[in-house]
Amino acid sequence: MKNLLKFLLFVLLVSAGISALYDYRFKTGGLKFLATAPEKYSLATNASVDPKDIPGLEALNRERRLLVSSILPAVVSIKTSKKVAIRRQYQLDPSEFFNRNPRQFRNPNEEAMVQNSLGSGVVVSAEGHIITNNHVVDQVDEIEVQLSDGKTKKARLVGADSVVDLAVLKIDEAGLKPLKFGDSDAVQAGDFVLAIGNPFGFEETVTDGIISSRGRPNRVDGFGDYLQTNAAINPGNSGGPLVNLRGEIIGINTAIISRSGGSQGIGFAIPSNSVKSALESLLKNGRILRGYLGIQARPLTPGVPDPDGVVVDDVVPNSPAAEANLKRGDVIQKFNGHTVKNITELRNLVSQVELNKKVEVELTRNGSALKLTAEIKEQPADYLTSRVNPRQPQTPQTPDEPQTEPDDTSPLGPVEVAELTPDAVRRLDLPNRIRGVLVTKIDGDAGELRAGDVIEEVNQQPVTSVAEYKRVVGALDPNGTHVLSVCRHRTRSFVVLRPR
Numbered sequence: 001m002k003n004l005l006k007f008l009l010f011v012l013l014v015s016a017g018i019s020a021l022y023d024y025r026f027k028t029g030g031l032k033f034l035a036t037a038p039e040k041y042s043l044a045t046n047a048s049v050d051p052k053d054i055p056g057l058e059a060l061n062r063e064r065r066l067l068v069s070s071i072l073p074a075v076v077s078i079k080t081s082k083k084v085a086i087r088r089q090y091q092l093d094p095s096e097f098f099n100r101n102p103r104q105f106r107n108p109n110e111e112a113m114v115q116n117s118l119g120s121g122v123v124v125s126a127e128g129h130i131i132t133n134n135h136v137v138d139q140v141d142e143i144e145v146q147l148s149d150g151k152t153k154k155a156r157l158v159g160a161d162s163v164v165d166l167a168v169l170k171i172d173e174a175g176l177k178p179l180k181f182g183d184s185d186a187v188q189a190g191d192f193v194l195a196i197g198n199p200f201g202f203e204e205t206v207t208d209g210i211i212s213s214r215g216r217p218n219r220v221d222g223f224g225d226y227l228q229t230n231a232a233i234n235p236g237n238s239g240g241p242l243v244n245l246r247g248e249i250i251g252i253n254t255a256i257i258s259r260s261g262g263s264q265g266i267g268f269a270i271p272s273n274s275v276k277s278a279l280e281s282l283l284k285n286g287r288i289l290r291g292y293l294g295i296q297a298r299p300l301t302p303g304v305p306d307p308d309g310v311v312v313d314d315v316v317p318n319s320p321a322a323e324a325n326l327k328r329g330d331v332i333q334k335f336n337g338h339t340v341k342n343i344t345e346l347r348n349l350v351s352q353v354e355l356n357k358k359v360e361v362e363l364t365r366n367g368s369a370l371k372l373t374a375e376i377k378e379q380p381a382d383y384l385t386s387r388v389n390p391r392q393p394q395t396p397q398t399p400d401e402p403q404t405e406p407d408d409t410s411p412l413g414p415v416e417v418a419e420l421t422p423d424a425v426r427r428l429d430l431p432n433r434i435r436g437v438l439v440t441k442i443d444g445d446a447g448e449l450r451a452g453d454v455i456e457e458v459n460q461q462p463v464t465s466v467a468e469y470k471r472v473v474g475a476l477d478p479n480g481t482h483v484l485s486v487c488r489h490r491t492r493s494f495v496v497l498r499p500r
Contacts, residue, residue, distance in 0.1 A: 068194065068206055070247050073148045074179040075240060077198035078119040078132055078155070078169075080140040115429050117490050120197030120240030121145065121169065122249060123178045124279065130169040131275060132239030133254055134160045135490055137167050138431035145171050148204060159282035162433060164270065165254055165492070166278050167239075179241060182248030184271035187214050187227060195231040195253055195267070197240025207232035212266070225344060226268035227251045233267035235491045242269040249275070256493045258448065268494070277351070292379035293350050294319020295326060297343050308341050309333040309364070324361065324374035334362035350376065411482055411497035412458075412473045414444030419466055420454060428452055429489050435464045436487065448495045450488065457485035 051058050119136030123129070130145060137143055143155040153171040160167035191211045199205050209231030229242060233253050242251035251269025258264045281288045294316035300309055312330040315321050326332075332340050336359040340346045353359055353376045361372045417437040424430070424438055436456040439449055449455075455463060459482055463469040476482055484495040 067245065067247055068196075071179065071194065071196060071241075071243055072204055072206075073177050074123040075148065075196045075204065076121045076123065076130060077146040077203040078121050078130075078136055078239065079144045079146065080117045080119070080137055080142065082115055082139065082141040117429065118198055118201055118236045119238050119490075120236065120253070122239075122241040122252070123176050124181070124249070125178050126176060128171045128173055128176055129158065129178075129279075129283070130155065130171065131252060131279060132167050132169060133252065134162050134165045134167045135431050135487070135492055136239045137169070138162070138433060143169060145169065146203060147173070159286055161278060161282065161288045164274065164278050164288065166252065166270065166275060166282075168279060168282050179243070180248050181272045181276045182244050182246065182250040184227065184250050184273045187211055187244070187250055187271075189213055192245055193229055193231055193250065194243050195229065195233055195237060195240060195269075196243070197233075197237035197253065199232075199234035199236040201236060205237075207263075209265075225271075225274075225347075226255070227271055229267050229269060230265040231267065232263040232265075234263050235261065235489075237267075238491065248272075251275070254492065256491075257496060258493060261488065261491070273348075289355060290379040291350055291353050291355055291376040292319070293346075293374060293376065294321040297332070297346065299342060300331065308339055310340060310343050310346055312363075320374045320377050324372045326361070326363070326372065326374070327365065329365070330370075331364040332361060333364060334360075336360060411478070412446065412476070414442050414446050415439060415449060416441040416443070417455065417466055417469055428454075430454060430487060431490060434487055435462065437463055437466055437469045447497045448493075449484070449486065449497075452488070453495075454487045455484050456487055456492075459483060460485075 117136070117140070119132055121130040121132035121136075124131050137157060137160065143157065145153050145155045147153065151173070153173055155169040155171050158168040158170050189211050193209060193211055195207045195209070197205060209229050211227060212230050213228040227242065227250065229251075231242070233256050237253050240253050241249045242253055244250050250272045252272075252275050253267060253269045255268045256263060257266040257268075278288050295312050296314040296316075297310040298313050300311060309331045312321075312326055312328055312332065314328055315326055332346065334340060335346060335349045336353060338345075338349055340349070355376060355378050358373050358375045361374050363370050363372065416439070418440045420430075420434070420436055420438045425434065434454060434456070436454040439451055439453045439455065441451055442449060455469065457463065458469070458472050458476070461472050463472055482497045484497065486493055486495045
């Protein structure tokens with residue numbers, strides 16, 4: 001007992017000493033014998049460079065701030081959500097049959113899940129119309145738009161087009177300041193540009209760069225229709241604007257080429273002239289009206305005396321070109337009074353013609369000059385998906401006929417694909433209307449392709465089934481460079497495959 005009392009007395013004395021020590025430290029600011037001498041420090045008081053010595057850079061900095069601050073109010077972040085049903089393995093405890101209300105039971109193998117996605121957009125009208133990419137808002141249940149002041153608004157989908165990958169949204173908000181469309185035809189390589197958007201959920205992210213290329217007109221792999229930039233574009237930037245020094249929209253960011261899935265300095269934007277034309281068509285008609293001539297074309301052979309013009313490789317039956325009596329081998333040099341320098345220019349000239357209007361086509365046939373008249377009609381709905389490459393003839397195959405398999409020398413030899421099922425679309429958070437084949441396994445080097453990617457096109461040829469994919473890939477030149485249109489989740493990009 002005496003030992004216990006001694007122990008309690010000792011604890012009491014120690015507690016009193018600690019309490020007195022803390023009380024003294026609180027009143028005096030600390031214990032002198034525990035205090036350390038303060039460190040001496042001197043911070044720099046002058047800048048390394050006098051602003052007066054770099055007036056040009058100072059002016060550039062002020063102008064850049066002014067440019068960005070004038071653009072930001074028109075750029076929005078887009079957040080979408082959709083409910084999907086996922087199947088899962090589920091074991092039900094027998095006791096639940098007795099403890100739960102029968103009305104509460106549901107399919108034990110099915111569970112609802114909400115998938116969220118991010119994108120960008122830009123206000124283009126005072127009434128609240130917003131341009132973004134179609135793949136950002138394709139088949140979603142709810143669309144929310146966050147403005148630069150933090151307000152969140154429900155958005156209505158006015159119209160969309162999967163071919164040009166554009167969609168028009170509408171919000172009800174007063175006082176919006178839309179951005180003006182610039183002339184993308186006036187853009188040149190080297191022009192300074194800004195890309196603004198919502199990459200990875202970091203809204204109002206600004207990156208800068210230049211126009212790396214104003215398209216490559218004679219390419220047939222899809223690159224020739226876009227503006228290329230080295231301004232950083234990442235997942236979430238889709239649908240955001242590419243703007244020039246005047247704060248005008250010159251493009252809508254839509255795709256990247258990347259080995260990592262993030263920016264590697266090669267991004268692509270839909271030219272503003274194409275965007276504006278699509279916007280007006282969607283608002284006026286509810287859909288994009290496309291005129292077409294109905295030909296397959298290729299560039300002239302390099303080194304010919306007259307470099308202008310395109311060669312007709314094939315004529316689509318019952319098309320305006322067929323009715324105008326265009327023939328394979330004709331060299332189109334002028335269309336509707338304008339000189340045709342390349343395939344992209346001809347396509348743009350055709351798209352600018354009013355439907356059912358007759359235009360003059362000047363061409364050379366077997367060395368003789370001819371003038372024909374073609375009446376431009378609306379492009380059939382299945383025109384793009386029904387085209388085939390005339391230089392790679394394809395004949396219908398029955399299920400019993402052997403398919404052409406990619407060989408070991410093909411750039412796509414290591415790639416295994418499967419049919420794209422609705423379950424895979426839900427599981428991988430893909431746009432609902434996507435068409436292509438699913439990459440299931442890669443046994444070797446296949447560039448930037450990954451398992452889970454969806455191959456939509458090979459060298460601008462749609463592949464909507466495994467059989468179609470094998471036919472197209474089986475006819476590829478093993479020593480050539482090939483471009484794939486790939487969708488990874490909700491990000492579309494181009495993948496370049498070179499000979500192995």
